[in-house]
Amino acid sequence: MRPTQPGWGASLRTPGCIDPMDHVPHSLRSARELIPFGVAMSANRHGRVAAVDRAAGCAYDHKLRRNDLDQSGRRWSAFLVGQLLRRSAQVVETGLTNQIDTRRGPGMASGSYCRIAVTTVTNPHGLACNFDSGSGLLPNSEYWSEIRPEGTPVALLTSQPLLDRFQHVRHALGGPPVIIVPDGEQGKSLHIVTSVYERLAAIRFPRTGIIVGMGGGSITDLAGFVAATWKRGARLVLIPTTLTGQVDAAIGGKNGVNLTDGKNLVGTIYQPERVIADRAVLGSLPEREFRSGLAEIIKCGFVGDPAILDLVDSMPTGGPIGDDLLRELIDRSARVKVELVQQDEHDFGPRRHLNYGHTLGQAVEAATGYREYNHGEAVGIGMLFAASVAAIVHGARELPERTRHYLARVGLPTGLSATVDFERIWSLMGQDKKGGSVGREFVLCLGPGIVRLTSMPDRAVAREAFRFVAGGDREAGRD
Template identity: 50%
Template sequence: MEEAVPPASATVVIRAGSATYPFTLASGQLGRIGTWREAVGNARTVAVITSRPVAALFPGALRTIAETGARRVVLEVPDGEDAKTLQVVGRCYQVLAQARFTRSDLVVALGGGTVTDLAGFVASTWKRGARLVHAPTTLLALVDAAVGGKTGINLPSGKNLAGTFYQPERVLADDTVLTSLPVRELRSGLAEVIKCGFIADPAILDLLPDPARAQAQRYLRLIELSVRAKAQLLSDDVTDRGLRRHLNYGHTAGQAIETASGFTLRHGEAVALGMVYAARLCELLTGARGVTADTQDALHRVGLPTRLQAAVSFEQMWDLMQQDKKVSPGRPSFVLSPRRGTATLACMPQREIARAAFDDVLRPERR
């Protein structure tokens, strides 16, 4: 039976260097005219970047944006990682040029993490910076992609190799979007939630929900705790030079696995595998015990994978890890979590140790 949920409202203030903006979590706000009038402000044109499936799921948000009085332009982009290409960016520029879009006009990202990555990149580079508001529609985007100002475009040689740091004016978080998500998508988002539990706030790991059940109150609390954890890490490190790099936990190997799989794995599924790999590396490099088992247990509880099923080899993963934008030779850049709620940086492991960790916990079991 679904929990009875009263209207929810919470605000986390994100401080990212010189930028300060609200992450407002309010049930049903994407369909409210007051929300959008405040967000649109004096913009004469609102360019909504979204995908066709998301546009079909949230017609009320699109309709309400049009009711603000601003001219609404909808830019439908491919679903998933196919949106994050230079070709799609070029098409967005063409539409903005035809609309005579100015820096005072507003780009709205209505969608999941790929849409917020793309829309942020487009806004940050259009005339050297247009206004931007994120309206995330997946759990992963709510707790990660829409917060912190990272944008990214994929290149043939790797994921998110082209990108900028560009903060939105606000993030409009509406927990009712979670009811539209399939279980697999909820699980993918929970990987980023679990990450925050291991690197920052262990209380998160005690609240993990069952993605197959309706537990709205629990998701609300997890979203707020995860965003607060992320906000604290990026407040003094907008450009990923210090503590913010802890947020890359599970991502160095995870993004390599995601790319090598041809994006058949969801981002969160790949990050889950990346966290298992990082946990085993932590044990091999530091002598810590129980890290892998604890990580696997948290992931099992929400139904995330803990061993590779896709045809990804160690050599593929290793080569892509070397191209990771966060990796600098001789500089600590690989995130380890020796115990819940803590994180540290280590240099990239030697190839032999890296392979041993892969063989121990990721290589598909022979049948």
């Protein structure tokens, strides 16, 4: 988007004038009011505003120094530093909601957040997507008032167990209508989508209302699809309650439902205006679900941010992960995804790096009837397979054992059980829908951060790599 308001472009380009907010009324309460400015922005109720215009931002590249902005002490400074100096739309803003809590007195959960704004993406409301990562955000009605000004219609879409568990979200939202859907893959069906539309119709839900999807990836996928299609696009806020949701599923706008012919065959790319990743909800997550999310985090380490792998290495064995470490893992992984989405929102190029480990992983899930391995476990095994291919074809000899090391570090399976047969996996890999029209594609990682989109390995290589993977658990004495 280009600035349409006179003065915007000019102020951004005037040497010495680094405060684009001078030209924006201070009474602005929400990003929606900034749409006429034609700039992707977010504003909070204290008048602290973050703004991004990629083209104008780049014009600042040579004029700003990191220190200038840091000294200003403004909240949007980090946001602009991220935008302008790195020539990347990845943006970070930090805020403290516990400042609000202190004024409010005891009884409110406190929290702080780090905000990563996805700025290249669009939805019909012209909003950038903010990813807020924090702890204790959800019960805070002050935090919500920034997202949902008084009077905005809201519908909360979630499952009954999650509603029971997180009633405080409903309270903080002022008791909106709740649409209950089944959890897991059962909810991702056109039949359920229809029933949700019928509820929305019954409550005369306007397209300017906000659909809040709260749950794991299955519910946020469903909520995204409903919001994208309800009256051709309602507003959407996602509250991922699983680790997988927080680092992967809720970010980037992909949504969808399943058909009997396969998973995620129907869907759109439609950005939420806010993703709220509150670590406080993860405490109740079953350990196996949590580990599944760690597999996606390790994947982000390999495809984008090798520092994640060092963090995985520093994890305590056996005990719980401390909040600081978890925050770092979530924020770094989210940034990897945000950056790839911003480069390639519609998934024709670098975004596909996120499929690392998924070609074999999805085949393993299908071959074992989606029962033996969960998604993260299967993706972990898929990364091991891909690492083995990289070792065989490209001489990346240390990669397979290194991958196995990280998987073992977080308690993920380090190999396949003997029941999984190569022939079956090979044919299932041929059906990978993510291969697109250009034929079967394979994401290869030659070392942390070095990723290539290639074609599938030939059969002999695949068989040898599979043998390595199938040997893993037996060597570890698992079967």
